[in-house]
Amino acid sequence: MKALVTGGNGFLGRYIVEKLLEKGWSITSLSRRQDGELARLGVPTITASVADKAALGRACAGMDAVFHVAAKVGMGGPWNEFYQTNVIGTQNVIEACVNNGVPRLIYTSSPSVVFDGSDHDLLDESAPYPERYLAHYPKSKALAEQDVLQANGAGGLLTCSLRPHLVWGPRDTNLIPRLIDRAKKGKVKIIGAGENIVSNVYVENAADAHLLAAEKLAPGSPVAGSAYFITQREPVRLWDWINEILKGLDLPPVTSKIPFGVAYAVGAAMELAYGALGLEGEPMMTRFLAQQMARSHHYSIEKARRELGWEPAIGHKEGMTRLIADFKARG
Numbered sequence: 001m002k003a004l005v006t007g008g009n010g011f012l013g014r015y016i017v018e019k020l021l022e023k024g025w026s027i028t029s030l031s032r033r034q035d036g037e038l039a040r041l042g043v044p045t046i047t048a049s050v051a052d053k054a055a056l057g058r059a060c061a062g063m064d065a066v067f068h069v070a071a072k073v074g075m076g077g078p079w080n081e082f083y084q085t086n087v088i089g090t091q092n093v094i095e096a097c098v099n100n101g102v103p104r105l106i107y108t109s110s111p112s113v114v115f116d117g118s119d120h121d122l123l124d125e126s127a128p129y130p131e132r133y134l135a136h137y138p139k140s141k142a143l144a145e146q147d148v149l150q151a152n153g154a155g156g157l158l159t160c161s162l163r164p165h166l167v168w169g170p171r172d173t174n175l176i177p178r179l180i181d182r183a184k185k186g187k188v189k190i191i192g193a194g195e196n197i198v199s200n201v202y203v204e205n206a207a208d209a210h211l212l213a214a215e216k217l218a219p220g221s222p223v224a225g226s227a228y229f230i231t232q233r234e235p236v237r238l239w240d241w242i243n244e245i246l247k248g249l250d251l252p253p254v255t256s257k258i259p260f261g262v263a264y265a266v267g268a269a270m271e272l273a274y275g276a277l278g279l280e281g282e283p284m285m286t287r288f289l290a291q292q293m294a295r296s297h298h299y300s301i302e303k304a305r306r307e308l309g310w311e312p313a314i315g316h317k318e319g320m321t322r323l324i325a326d327f328k329a330r331g
Contacts, residue, residue: 002026003214004063006050006093007070008043009035011172012108012164015207016067017043023211030059031070050089056096065104065214068093068148071141073174075289076274076282079136086140091147098155104217106210107148109161111199111229111299112138112292119196119296125227125303135288145227152225158217161227162209165299169203169319170326179242180327183251187284192260192294194239199231199299202319205312206230212308222307229299232312238293248324263290 003020007013008029014037020027021041029038030046038045048055050070060066072085090107097105114123115138116130129146133139145161152159168175182188209230216223243253267290270283304310314322 001064002062003065003067004028004030004059005067005069006030009038010069012167012203012206013069015203016210019207019211028059050092051084053092056092060096060100060102063102066097066102067106067210069108073137074282075135075286082136082140087143090144094151097157103158104214105157105159106213107161109145109163110141111163111165113142113145117291121296121298122300124300149225158224160213160217160223162213162230163227164201164206164230166200167203167206168200170322183246188254190239190254190257191263191290196238196294197235197296197298198238199235201231202314204314209310212310216308228304229301230304231299231301232316235298249327260294
């Protein structure tokens, strides 16, 4: 079996590639840069962005499945950058799949596509997309997910969307490193009461879900045209989890608090300043980030269990042991 993984050199993408190789698949990665580790694994990389239709067409030729993991992430930046990569790029992937007769497309989405700023408690996939988004990332991912699901059946292409939440684990280059950096600088504060419950997922468990989706994606299957939340069995108290990571790395816990209303107002002011002054990079706080850090976002995985046959194989304790060992080894 042959598969293309867009963003195969990314955090989650690399794990998907490795697990596919273990299953005997022949893999090609498409990403913006070459990757030495993928080369050592014998995985060829097509150096291109998802904006390059010609490169995508060549990459999709002869593939049995495409895992579209590549995306622009972040809390800052102009809308057009998110739109071109996450929306237009995804439309290009869909077009390349249809034109080349690829039978299966597995899209990596995010639970943020349904986040409306309120507390979510065991929310399931029946939740609607909100009418308004406070950040470009969730809006662009929602538009792209809708395109993917609506493309199910087009030209024989079957599609599904996975929504892994707060993906963490060894080799992370985004979520945990940013947390550690800000904690060392004393720039992390508990927003709100600090009692909010969140779902998250260990990276290998998220990768397993992608392989199962490819396996189950078949004509007549309920997986075709469906979206799935992918998280650990049990949620965590966000700030307890953050402090568990910091303690494991011999860093002081976060104890100081800031009211949610203050953080939200600061986020709004920083967004305005960055937009008006054309500042590069990401604001330290945004309205969306304030909501994410103060609200509960806990999602049901019953649909994934039932239709994908997926269960998170690596539990919280084992995952944390691996995470801490990896970051300590980095020095």
